[in-house]
Amino acid sequence: MTEKPFDFMEGLTKKELIELDSCTRCNECLAWCPIQDVTDDRDASPPARIHAYKDFVERTHTLKGKLFSSGKVTAEELKSFKDSLWKCALCGTCGEVCTVGIDTKKLWWSVRRKLKESEVGCPEPLEKGPLQNYHKFRSPFPFPLGGKYKIWLPDDIELADKAEIGYYEGCGCTWDSPQMAEGAVRLLSSVGPFTMLDPDQSWCCGFPQLTGSGEWSIMAELVNHMVKAIADKGIKQFVISCPMCLDIVKYLWPYFYGEELPFEPLAIVELLAEWAEEGKLKFTKQIEETVTYHDPCAMARPFMGKPIIDAPRELLGTIPGIKLVDMDRHGKLSRCCGGAGGMRAVNSDVSANIAKELFLEAKRTGADTMLTNCPPCYLNLATRTHAAPNSVVEEWRNYDDPLKINDITQYLAALL
């Protein structure tokens, strides 16, 4: 009995199949791709990837493939395609600059999901790490959730039992950038009561499994659990620090929930900008600084949602003494930090070098501080790439840099 050959087309949408045929190989994206900035690996570029996958589909499904090719995709071909596919931080700049509007960010995601289903699977560090951890702990990190607030929740912050405003840091904040979560709760508590989910109820949003490993089967259970837990706390506004969580919660959860969510998910910067505008957010300390803001890709080019580009700038604009200068590449075309998409685990040296490029660009603005608002950005920049090999970290240390890196909420919490 022969095994049924892997179906490269099953589960791709019409849009994605059309996109595979849309690429003109104009090479525009290569000029913007952070991977291409730091490597010469042209196989790990959007046109090469699209061409390869289109070829897989054609070989196995079209007339041309049946007549003029073996009709099969070899394991080696799949393996090298997989290497190319995971040499990507899913920053989505390629889609933003694409001259024919290919939604690459989503396309890579879907194709990763396909590869996860195939014989080659997702890269081992992602399979063994985040995915196994999720099944065990309901978070991509290898620890029980129960103790997570102990890392960063200050003793002097009081949580309401139930409140209209609920805060969700996202596991990336807890384990990678706890400073972000602390800053956020300090700002929230300065204005009024808020609540959080019980730590062991506060599961992962699903993002790392979906994008990193391409595992989708966990979502239904996850969403049902979370929506119920949030509703039980009486939360109306679900404020999220991690922009990747926000994208998933706001735009993907409703699909799995099957109807509109009983609460409004929003980014912490959006709420703070609103409060600052209304004069609710009061700062006691003064500051005189030039800052630059790095738009995280999850905010500037989200998978699904609307870009959040103005809110952080409006927020900073309300504080006298802060002068904002933008980098050459900002907003929808902001540079990649190299921290997301499973890159840190799979290609840590590439990830670190991409972070370096962003750091150098921020330095060119002459700002005193670079602010951002995303756990992988903060982690990859501020702590100079935890997972990077020594050779790269060594180079980082040798920079003579007056540039400080901080998270926007942590930075503002210092002014309370």
Added chain:
Amino acid sequence: MQLCKVHIEGFTADEKEVLDMMFFHPYDKLEEYDGKLIMNYGSGEVCPGTNDFKEDCRNCRYVPFVVRKILRRQENFIFGEKPEA
């Protein structure tokens, strides 16, 4: 940004558990000696003792809260590498 290598002592078993949970990246593993811990946060550069907000370790925002809490109880600060035996 401030990367530190501060020695932590006098923590409870519960706090140790949280610390272990916190520092698991290959480059910020805790070093243990004589019942104390050395924090290797980030790339392990030695902090001069105050951060760019002029905060000392007890109040340093770059340090996770759980560490600050321990440091506030702690009398002595030692920075840097493990002392020579």
Added chain:
Amino acid sequence: MVAEFWNIPKGLISVFYVFAFATVIIFVLGFWDKMRIWSKGMDVDHELKGMGPAGLIWLSIIKFFSPDCLLAKRLFPRSFIRGLMLVGIMWGFTLLFLGTVGRSVNYYMFQFLDGGVWLLFSLLLDIAGVVVLVGTGFGLYRKYIGKPERMVKSTQDGILLSLLFLVIFSGFLVEGIRLAALNPPAADWSPIGFAFGGVVKALFEAKVLSALYIGIWTIHFLFAFSFIAYIPFSKYEHIFASQISAYLFGNKWKEKEIPSDWVFTEEIKRRRDERLKQ
């Protein structure tokens, strides 16, 4: 004066028709196969909901004539010169295509290309041709001489561009030789063809020209047919696909109640539906 099949032996004309027929068959087969593949994708995108091959072809045609596509709105902000070249090729090629349709109607069905209309028609197609020639020439220059610093190597791309360039170039040669030989009174309404004619006339004797004409005419139709037949099997498929992607990308951030353009496995859908039933 319209001169179809001037100076072409009857036998060769039959060969031409055989090739034309084969080209159409190959194109239609390849194209239909592509549309079949597209329409087999999961039916979750709002904009493509329920569309079969015919619907997708229709959408592709409508979106081709949208300003976003005809004015290359996504390319211009990236590079003005490349935008100009693409628009040139796109408009020029569309005109040439419509022109060929017009000439076929004129030849096989009813004659309308006479007098002033014919002169204007000739001028327009000459301009369209030269615009495509310059556009593809620029493309070849960028690919082989200017070379962007980062480029994905592809032999197919070179073949495709050269083929398009040669189709137009040989077309002008054919026109030039014919104009040079017939010397019709209003030849200067086809200025580019006329100029080509001037050059060949100076280079070759009249006898050679006649043989040369048949040769180049054959090459021209072979190139043109291979180009057309190759479209659905090559990246030139983007002629039908790109306008749809660009349109969908433009819609991406318009807030939707439930984002449906996601991919879900059957298992997830089943569990979701079960939940909804409860």
